[in-house]
Amino acid sequence: METNIEGVYAAGDNRVKYLRQIATCVGDGATAAVAAERYISELDDFERDVLQAGDKVILYFFNAYQSETIAYGTLLEEANQMSGYPQRVVKVDTATRKVLAQKYGVTAVPAALLLEKGERAGELKAADKSALAREIAAFAAGE
Ligand SMILES: Cc1cc2nc3c(=O)[nH]c(=O)nc-3n(C[C@H](O)[C@H](O)[C@H](O)COP(=O)(O)OP(=O)(O)OC[C@H]3O[C@@H](n4cnc5c(N)ncnc54)[C@H](O)[C@@H]3O)c2cc1C
Structure with missing residues (x-):
């Protein structure tokens, strides 16, 4: 679900995909949400473990x-x-x-x-x- 803009994720019909239906959009949304959460968590880890270390x-x-x-x-x-x-x-x-x-x-x-x-x-x-x-x-x- 990553886009070419770091930290921005795509989900749903706006993606290039084989099947545009509610079921696939919901799956995209779940994956994108977790990926976004991990991205933010990694930013925090980097700040703590590298920049502030x-x-x-x-x-x-x-x-x-x-x-x-x-x-x-x-x-x-x-x-x-x-x-x-x-x-x-x-x-x-x-x-x-x-x-x-x-x-x-x-x-x-x-x-x-x-x-x-x-x-x-x-x-x-x-x-x-x-x-x-x-x-x-x-x-x-x-x-
Ligand atoms: C006629 C039809 C029948 C369908 N029947 C089925 C079906 O039976 N079963 C099924 O699973 N799927 C069906 N689908 C597909 C399903 O509706 C879509 O796959 C699903 O709604 C896509 O969800 P989405 O959140 O990605 O996009 P959308 O539901 O299109 O949501 C995008 C939202 O973003 C808003 N938006 C757009 N631009 C902006 C902007 N610049 N700023 C703010 N808001 C913006 C739009 O107004 C819209 O509310 C059907 C689709 C159509 C067209």
Whole structure:
């Protein structure tokens, strides 16, 4: 029910759909309402966990429709543990959070930004696990 405008959802006859009837409109409405509620909840979580957080955060942008970006997320989690100084990882799906990706200048995924007190402090560049772990450890140490 998502539209091309983030946070705006469509339901009912105004959608391109196979069957325009009360039953399908009611289903659309239920899905759109839950999706809208989750969107608002995610905004609140992001505000609390990233923007207002006093500590360091790895902001990981992926796309749920691109399996390689999900695989990189797993690699990132493993490297984070391997670093010995695991940082908090907040995942952002660019398939649904386009505006957020634009706000952080993310044009390609996967992308892992380093944030400190809500401000961008760098980006993880490494492609293999050991190198990623070293980058995370350096971020933790403030290097
Ligand atoms: C003749 C006919 C018979 C039908 N028979 C059946 C049936 O037997 N069984 C069945 O399940 N379905 C039937 N349907 C389909 C069903 O009516 C629609 O699928 C359903 O009403 C769509 O609901 P909706 O809320 O998406 O849109 P609508 O019911 O069309 O509601 C949209 C509302 O938005 C308002 N609106 C539009 N623009 C604006 C604006 N700019 N600002 C504020 N308000 C605005 C409109 O006035 C309207 O009240 C029939 C449809 C028709 C036309």
